[in-house]
Amino acid sequence: MWIWFALLSAVFAALTSILAKIGIENVDSNLATAIRTAVVLVMAWGIVFLTGKQHGISDIAPRSWLFLVLSGLATGASWLFYYRALQLGEASKVAPIDKLSVVLTMVLAFVILHETVTVKGILGGALIAVGTLILIL
Template sequence: MEKWLGYALLSMFFAGFTSVIAKVGLSGISGDLGLSVRTLFVSVFVLGFAAIVVPLTDWTTLNRHNLIWLGASALTTTLSWIFYYKALKIGDVASVALIDKGSVVVAIALAALLLKETISLRVMLGALLIVAGLLVIAKKS
């Protein structure tokens, strides 16, 4: 198995746990407070991770371009998390998590448009199946 695939599968596994654990953690508090507390923990964990695995010399390679685009990514992550937690507080985990994963379709489209990545028929079919799944789960009848 390719290394990136292993990492992606681990990400999928932990992301699945994240939604359920977060829903339990939101019991009795607002989604906004829950997100804030969670984000503080994430910051501590990521900074600890960076202190252990990122060599000091790597920090000198950061440039303005990196900071601008990573900052923009942080902004979109923040917005995604804000709305995810608002939805998670009042919706069921299965529906909220699946709709959130519709971001895959957005990522595929943006990768094609902005990064000029080639979208194969296989990827396009997979994206259409994701959209179909979203429609099935989002339908409330």
């Protein structure tokens, strides 16, 4: 089941890039990011309330709060830089560079989370990195 969610994530991430590139024309990239974030905030809380999960807030451990806040800060920084890059560059070049996050995630998962490294994983990460270089050069 997770693979379907991952594939849908990829589809919507692709749409995000195209829609954002069109939407930020003549709009400050930081303002555009704030508007996007407000929409995401309303949508996410709407889903929480629609599914009745808002009662779980009090059950969240302090450590989880810390890492969720840090993740939110990282997301915010990523979006701010992404929108600025989109405003200045071509979506077909910005998006592949942004997707190097896949390779960085694989490395960090090994170093920080001690996830298993496989030959298949190394090869896949290397192909993503090489593919990105080919696309942007």
